[in-house]
Amino acid sequence: MYTEEMLESIKLVEAARAENAAMEPRRMTAEEKDTLLKTYHPDYRTDQFDTITVGPNKGEVAPKELVQLLQSDSIIKDNLPDLSSPDYETDVLIIGGGGAGASAAIEADNAGAKVMIVTKLRIGDANTMMAEGGIQAADKPNDSPAQHFLDAYGGGHFAADKELVYKLVTEAPDCIQWLNELGVEFDKDENGNMVTTHGGGTSRKRMHAAKDYSGAEIMRTLRDEVLNREIPVVDFTSAIELILDDKGHCAGAVLQNMETGEILIAKAKVVIIATGGAGRMHYQGFPTSNHYGATADGLVLAYRVGAPLLYQDTLQYHPTGAAFPEQIFGALVTEKVRSLGAKLVNVNGEVFMHPLETRDVAAASIIRECKRGNMVKTPEGQGVWLDTPMIELKNGEGTIEKRIPAMLRMFGKYGIDIRKQPIVVYPTLHYQNGGVKVGTDSQTCIENLFVSGEAAGGVHGRNRLMGNSLLDVIVFGRNAGKHAAAKAKDVVVGKLTLDHVAKFEKELTDAGITPETTSPILLPDYARKVNG
Amino acid sequence: MEQMVNVFVMGKKYEVPASLTIMKALEYAGYKLVRGCGCRNGFCGACATIYRIKGDRELHTCLACSTQVVDGMYITQLPFFPLIKEIYDINEVRPDETVMMKTYPEIYACIGCNACTNACTQGLNVMQYIAYAQRAEYEKCAEESFDCVMCGVCSSRCPAGISHPQVAMLARRLNGKYIAPKCEHLADRVEEIASGKCEEAIRANMALDDAAIREMYNTREIEK
Numbered sequence: 207m208y209t210e211e212m213l214e215s216i217k218l219v220e221a222a223r224a225e226n227a228a229m230e231p232r233r234m235t236a237e238e239k240d241t242l243l244k245t246y247h248p249d250y251r252t253d254q255f256d257t258i259t260v261g262p263n264k265g266e267v268a269p270k271e272l273v274q275l276l277q278s279d280s281i282i283k284d285n286l287p288d289l290s291s292p293d294y295e296t297d298v299l300i301i302g303g304g305g306a307g308a309s310a311a312i313e314a315d316n317a318g319a320k321v322m323i324v325t326k327l328r329i330g331d332a333n334t335m336m337a338e339g340g341i342q343a344a345d346k347p348n349d350s351p352a353q354h355f356l357d358a359y360g361g362g363h364f365a366a367d368k369e370l371v372y373k374l375v376t377e378a379p380d381c382i383q384w385l386n387e388l389g390v391e392f393d394k395d396e397n398g399n400m401v402t403t404h405g406g407g408t409s410r411k412r413m414h415a416a417k418d419y420s421g422a423e424i425m426r427t428l429r430d431e432v433l434n435r436e437i438p439v440v441d442f443t444s445a446i447e448l449i450l451d452d453k454g455h456c457a458g459a460v461l462q463n464m465e466t467g468e469i470l471i472a473k474a475k476v477v478i479i480a481t482g483g484a485g486r487m488h489y490q491g492f493p494t495s496n497h498y499g500a501t502a503d504g505l506v507l508a509y510r511v512g513a514p515l516l517y518q519d520t521l522q523y524h525p526t527g528a529a530f531p532e533q534i535f536g537a538l539v540t541e542k543v544r545s546l547g548a549k550l551v552n553v554n555g556e557v558f559m560h561p562l563e564t565r566d567v568a569a570a571s572i573i574r575e576c577k578r579g580n581m582v583k584t585p586e587g588q589g590v591w592l593d594t595p596m597i598e599l600k601n602g603e604g605t606i607e608k609r610i611p612a613m614l615r616m617f618g619k620y621g622i623d624i625r626k627q628p629i630v631v632y633p634t635l636h637y638q639n640g641g642v643k644v645g646t647d648s649q650t651c652i653e654n655l656f657v658s659g660e661a662a663g664g665v666h667g668r669n670r671l672m673g674n675s676l677l678d679v680i681v682f683g684r685n686a687g688k689h690a691a692a693k694a695k696d697v698v699v700g701k702l703t704l705d706h707v708a709k710f711e712k713e714l715t716d717a718g719i720t721p722e723t724t725s726p727i728l729l730p731d732y733a734r735k736v737n738g
Numbered sequence: 739m740e741q742m743v744n745v746f747v748m749g750k751k752y753e754v755p756a757s758l759t760i761m762k763a764l765e766y767a768g769y770k771l772v773r774g775c776g777c778r779n780g781f782c783g784a785c786a787t788i789y790r791i792k793g794d795r796e797l798h799t800c801l802a803c804s805t806q807v808v809d810g811m812y813i814t815q816l817p818f819f820p821l822i823k824e825i826y827d828i829n830e831v832r833p834d835e836t837v838m839m840k841t842y843p844e845i846y847a848c849i850g851c852n853a854c855t856n857a858c859t860q861g862l863n864v865m866q867y868i869a870y871a872q873r874a875e876y877e878k879c880a881e882e883s884f885d886c887v888m889c890g891v892c893s894s895r896c897p898a899g900i901s902h903p904q905v906a907m908l909a910r911r912l913n914g915k916y917i918a919p920k921c922e923h924l925a926d927r928v929e930e931i932a933s934g935k936c937e938e939a940i941r942a943n944m945a946l947d948d949a950a951i952r953e954m955y956n957t958r959e960i961e962k
Binding site: 233235236327328330331335336343344345346347348350351352353355356357359360364368372375376379380382383386387388389390391392394396397398399400404408409410411416417419421422423426427430431433434436442464465495497498532533534537538611612615616619620729731732733734736 | 757758759762765766767768769770771772773775776777778779780781782784804805806823825826827828860861880884885887888907910911912913914915918919920921922923924925926927928931932936939940942943944948951952954955956958959960961
């Protein structure tokens, strides 16, 4: 499978393996990290960002592609639908069927609210399903929420909303227990102790996992629970615009059937946006580890009704996307591979960094190593080695099959046995660190509009740690569900309106913008243009 | 010049680059996918695909996102299969012999043909995990079925009408909730947090000024 040139380099990696495996590379100082990030992290490539010229974040920057989305026309601007006889009426409308949406649905249902999920693909088609490595919670005797706070807040460059981080870490153990009580299987020893590992930037081993199907195991269980509760799930249906009432409160959404194009109206007392991330926007031309529908829909919907974004200019590039073979280009290679002992090695067989720096630092370090000329050349590009055979050298034979079977399978399909050969990795677009600004009740500044999960911003500051996103979707999905259900009890919905669409349109015109595109885009367009 | 192959999408021929996965080949052919496409990386089971290579008798199954095209491949997709998902209350069921009998009795009609195992896109021993479920060995069923992505191809091949992925889902939840040993340190920590024991330390961290918390973070001890 590997080219001759790559096989030559593998010989160097093999020759140095025993020594590389035994060494403990130095961690970078704060100053070294700062310089590295500013020089090599994609977030610092200013030519890849534009200034937002309308709306609540006017004057701030965002990736070019996101600015274009935010400043596009509404899909329905020339054809506003009739709102007088809604197709659906519910207390809590949840947009998105991933981990946050499903958690919110279960809690809102628990609280007695009438709940409905709309999702543009199927329930569970979400980044949660693809999370491999694990979920953090400070539940070991040598650990504490205070320690978890320190890691998360520091890892996010001291920019996170402290109260959101507080909530994240103090509710983490309860969320693990909640999941476990729902039947989620966690890796445990024979006494029931959680088998935990480090992630990049953690100071305690608090990564809980279900092999390397952690997110899939959580998502399929949540989905099963949503179905057991007979919560209505309207699938293959996307939200394309929010609806407000005459008080300016959020009161539903305009929906569109993904297959037939039919427009439907959902009226709701409260709305929860749980639409996830934006990897499929391919910022800066990066490949992505995200699922097919990760196109920032929630940011667009919320922004158009006036909800501000936070840290929309910071993205996470997962250090270890698959760089070879091309069939899996950009796919996630879980950080757990490094948690289990595999190190990053350059073309000459040299370890060039500590494998468990935070993700932004690790990604920038890999980019630097390639720019230094120490890259492994692949037929389609470049990368560095992730020396997977080290895992079994350190932990014994059988470890890979037991702990990271998905990785073994993913590469095995293309003739690479990761137990015997290293793999080539390069950063891949993985996560939007920011999102819609919310309070600790998950509500935005727009009354009755809640946002949770990856679509919300503030909890991770400017960089998220491994295992804090699965945690985020559970903690804040549940949080949004509980608060939304409580809120819905007192809401009397006024007259429905889409006036904000024209208002936003006017803002665009006043700013001299004539959009040539509409948003949200709902899905990326990968179809080859067969007519040129 | 790229090497090209011919594939047949629901019988219709398209010439596509040989390096592509089936999913990317469909997009190369000009399709914009809505059905049969989810995570694009082997975790969600949206893109179950059945194919046969021209001249070959054997029927193959796979996930379109993680299988490379082959010349002469006749492809049809199974973006949805009507699995039976029974409703149950996880707090009411117990991991005993009767739960499967009540919930998914058709598993006892398994004729042992092994078509499910042969069809599994993940290479799992599906018939074996059904056998474990029949015997109420839910821990084994959970382990054997763990990598299931619930694509449903196994069920499409089953003469007994078994919805294997849903049987396994129930078994895993039973195992996770009732059979696997309880985690004491987790219960202890939940209790400590609820009683307010963790409050002071975290509030103290939150009260630090920027310079102080940076110092604390940069000098924190990292567990080996």
